[in-house]
Amino acid sequence: MATSTALVLVSQPTSSALTTAATRAEGYFRAAQAENTRRAYASDWKHFSSWCRAAGQANLPAAPETLVLYLSTLAETAKVSTLTRRISAISQAHQAAGLETPTAHVAVRKLMAGIRRQKGTAQIGKRPLATADLRGLLAPLNTHRMLDVRDRALLLTGFAGAFRRSELVGLDVADVEFNNAGPIVNIRRSKTDQEGQGRRVGLPYGSTPATCPVHSLEAWLAMLGTDEGPLFSGVNRHGQLGKQRLTAQSVALIIKRLAAQAGMEPRDLAGHSLRAGLATAAAAAGVSERAIMAQTGHRSLTTLRKSIREGSLFLENAAAKVGL
Secondary structure, three states, X not given: OOOOHHHHHOOOOOOHHHHHHHHHHHXXXXXXXXXXXXXXXXXXXXXXXXXHHHHOOOOOOOOHHHHHHHHHHHOOOOOHHHHHHHHHHHHHHHHHOOOOOHHHOHHXXXXXXXXXXXXXXXXXXXXXXXXXXXXXXXXXXXXXXHHHHHHHHHHHHHHHHOOOHHHHHOOEHHHEEEEOXXXXXXXXXXXXXXXXXXXXXXXXXXXXXXXXXXXXXXXXXXXXXXXXXXXXXXXXXXXXXXXXXXXXXXXXXXXXXXXXXXXOOHHHOOOHHHHHHHHHHHHHOOOOHHHHHHHHOOOOHHHHHHHHOHHHOOOOOHHHHOOO
């Protein structure tokens, strides 16, 4: 990407000690952002740089006029959220290089206001996975096949814990502890907890073994037979356990694969469908927002309500109370 912030602050070290300090600072600066964020910014910067080369424009520093042309071209096909992220990446690159960022220019801000007004900013999310849908995905799974045992534990743990994909695949076996009430999962770090304060989430017993988060997790741990390493790893087509933990994208692919097998539309579902599904189902069942937030780890009530809005559409519906 651009010149690193650490090297800007610690330029031209004159001793091995300073060189070590500069390297250490670089690591701390990298840790200030999640890996997914750094990867996305790097991809966005690469896209902008490629466009600038093709258009004969400078990318660093970039003129506000260059950014206006870039965003105007991109707006024909890209979502507003994509444009916003690209702007952030370009701004980060200029700040890291100690340069004035073009993203703050009035022309860029007015352009984005016009794009938002014309295209709208509503995001079309993936469909929450309803409890009945979850049962449908799990029904065909074999209780003795390693891949199926893993998938059942993955889906039920993700749904009952309302975990983000990154939280789910980031779990280690050591992050799960059992007591009489069920397993407690220790989330060491999450999207809204970048400083690693952590939180603990309890997984309750289900009404039937086939959909019980506790029994499914116990079955998977018994099959793993280890006290260390990633909780959810890859399983190859021969039923052999891999050493690498699943990625966030893997969760989405597993859900889509099971949805296709169950006759559902895979395009409607993704990894977030588990988290949104629990929030939606809980809201429809009349669970308080406070209790839902305690399980999901949401810090913003507004953000939570976006997830549970669909589940509440008919819970307290004004039109249902007027005698139609």
